[in-house]
Amino acid sequence: TIVGFAPNGLASADSIIEGTRLVLPGAIPPPPPPPPPTPTPEPPAPEAPSPTPEAEPTPPAPASVYTWPFQGPITSYFGEPRGEGIYHQGIDIEGIGQEGAPVVAAAAGQVVLVDSHPAYGNYVIIRHSDGSETLYAHLCEIWVDYGQFVDQGEAVGGMGHTGYVIGTDGNHLHFELRIGGVPVDPLPYLP
Structure with missing residues (x-):
């Protein structure tokens, strides 16, 4: 039982106080928190792009790749x-x-x-x-x-x-x- 489990250090069920953390016998402990992210240096700012000739506009993607298999309500x-x-x-x-x-x-x-x-x-x-x-x-x-x-x-x-x-x-x-x-x-x- 939780009360008799030595790591909890409880004499009786009456000694459990709200908010007390308990160890469950046979439970798997939660994984450790992930390490904090390592800061990465910012890449250098890109050079200003040179002017390029105007490209053809990209056609819009089709609204759907499927069509109705039959027309009806x-x-x-x-x-x-x-x-x-x-x-x-x-x-x-x-x-x-x-x-x-x-x-x-x-x-x-x-x-x-x-x-x-x-x-x-x-x-x-x-x-x-x-x-x-x-x-x-x-x-x-x-x-x-x-x-x-x-x-x-x-x-x-x-x-x-x-x-x-x-x-x-x-x-x-x-x-x-x-x-x-x-x-x-x-x-x-x-x-």
Whole structure:
């Protein structure tokens, strides 16, 4: 016990006063504080730059590297509760009355998975040059093959309602963006 632990020097529990530091038996002591930073001498001031001819302006960075995989209203947003401890890991884009309409790659990349799943239905995953992945689910048909390289805007499948879907005709696209293997809200990355 803490009271009987010799380094604490306590005769009884009544001798503990608020603010007293106690040693816990078997506890790992905290690491020592880091050493203070060593001052570094300041580098000499740079010489005044000589005049240079005016350079071409740098074009602004694109607002997004991804594009919308399907045009339609969003019917379910990332992070919405889906039951006890379950949250929506993508967005759903409505496709009512548009079964078979093209769903396109949000960015260029390589098809790394073509599969069917009880929840996703027919789905495709594309890995992009930055390592991110996009997932396209509930497709009625898949128009790409495993290992195939696709361009941004290239059709990967048809709008559908395979897998677990809710709604009058159920046609919608479940779209996920995964960065570092973790689903993230795709909306900030779309134009």
